[in-house]
Amino acid sequence: MIRYVVKRVILIIPILLGVSFLVFAILSFTPGDPASTILGNGATEEAIKQLNHELGYDLPFLQRYVIYITDIVTKFDFGFSYRTRLPIANELVSRLPISLKLASLSIILACLIGIPVGIMTAVKQYTMFDTVPTITALIFAAFPTFWLGMLLLYAFSLKLGIFPSYGASTWVHFVLPVIGLGLPEAATMMRFTRSSMLETVRQDYIRTARSKGAPERSVIWKHALKNALIPIVTIIGVDFAALMGDACATEVLYSLPGLCTMIINGIRQKDVPSVMGATLLLTAFCSLVVLLVDIVYAFIDPRIKAKYSGSRG
């Protein structure tokens, strides 16, 4: 098991290199340069050249990439923001908790609603307890997050004034963003739980459980759920990681200073180190979460555990 984890952690390195190279290349080969964005329209040719030279942007693409990576590897230095001249590492440290809080609260909300409702719809298939939640989920899954976010903002901040419309200083600030991000996710989770459950209750071993005289309650919670959970755990993990980076609309809408706004602002201002820093952090985070999911599997499914430990089975 430990050998497996170490192997997987080492495998994250090529992923990070690949992602960083791709993003770096896209940023470099798209038109525009940081100096002219920072100095604005009135700037002279010389001033722009001068600033680009100071930022090190006048060097060839590959050389810049190698310098960037070497700095990270040797000095754990993520560089300075072109615009603010502040170290990227500090900004990442201050922004990560906000993104984490938003994504984890949203995924928790999604699980709390999605999984129980999903189980209910599967158990009561084709009744009102199935159709009503399923149709509702379909509507929520189809909602664009920015639109749902705006509706919530309009209703609860503008009209009712219950929740603040921007900022991240207290937990109250997170209520609307988490609902806006969590509800569509809950819908996805519900539909996934439903189909996983329906798939499971058709299995032969469920019939075996019934043939022993097990009450329906225990058939569902003891025999079916643990099996149905296996694919659901994947979705929780992968979606949690994805929410970290997918929260752009929500973060912008509620002016939350998270990693997504950092990337968006960075792209606008051609602030290469900002974009790179946030992207690399998100990539590493995603990879680790997916690894974590694989480890959690071993605790749910004995077959997978056996595979890790390399014993028979």
Add this chain to the structure above:
Amino acid sequence: MIAKETTKEATKEQMLEVKDLFVEYQTDLETIKAVNGVSFSLAKGETLGLVGETGAGKTTTALALMRLLPERTGKIKQGDILINGSSVLKSSDKELMRLRGETIAMIFQDPMTSLNPVLTIGDQISESISLHNSQGRTAEQIQLRVDEVLNMVGIPSARKGEYPHQFSGGMRQRVVIAIAMACEPDLLIADEPTTALDVTIQAQVLMMIRNLRDRLGMSLIMITHDLGIVAQTCDNVAVMYAGELVEVGSARDIFKAAHHHPYTDGLFGSIPKLRERVKRLKPISGLMPDPTRLPTGCYFSPRCPLCADICRERKPDVFAKDGHKIKCHLRINADGYIKDEVRS
């Protein structure tokens, strides 16, 4: 207790009576007539072999006995099932839960899929014991019973903490048998218990089922398409075709009597004989009729080598002689076989 006040004509103590059972699978697209008027009974300690090819409705009949048909699609359309004199179809959920596992238990066909992959085999066996814990066993006594049942099927009890994937197919089938045996049911239904196993293991598993039956005095329904198994284990045999029992009788009737249903003859013609030199086996030509569109008249008529005009037009009656029943028009004039008035 209930058996004493049951029907007068029953000479032996009938533990199971199936009366004119019809089962359908209904989907949006079609209705599959899986069981079409099956009647049989089973006395205490007796073994019935339910024989027929794949799709004849054997498993469906067995599942109906335990009310384990797929909830939405499987429907019992007609008929009744009496176990120890009381109707299974009218049972409440609570009575059903008591019935399943304690009175009837089933050994399922495929050991690879019928065990829950995420529970240890010990847990899966102890579950049925604690569900039917009328003796008031403590947790330790339940574990002792699990060890006992595992030893009975020849699995070291030390392995009860292991998961199904850690066992081979034959071992898993033993676990499935152990689950069924755990509460010493009055009736055991073994649904092709050896089909998924290779031949050497088949013999072991069969012998084990027979020994357990004799030791515990259970009734047994052995579902199979293997006539060899029938000869070794069964007192009575029912031959099933397209959801009907085409021939019912004692094992002796089925193997030795002069007259048979043409389908039974076909079954015997398609197995090799050791004492006769035959160039080719004679399989029954054709396929079983589509259960969504069963033929009028005798269901076997499209494949029957003796098919006459009447066979295509009218459903055959049952002709019986000393309990040997044949559902075929051509037995009208056979010696001693008279029309069976009790509808079957």
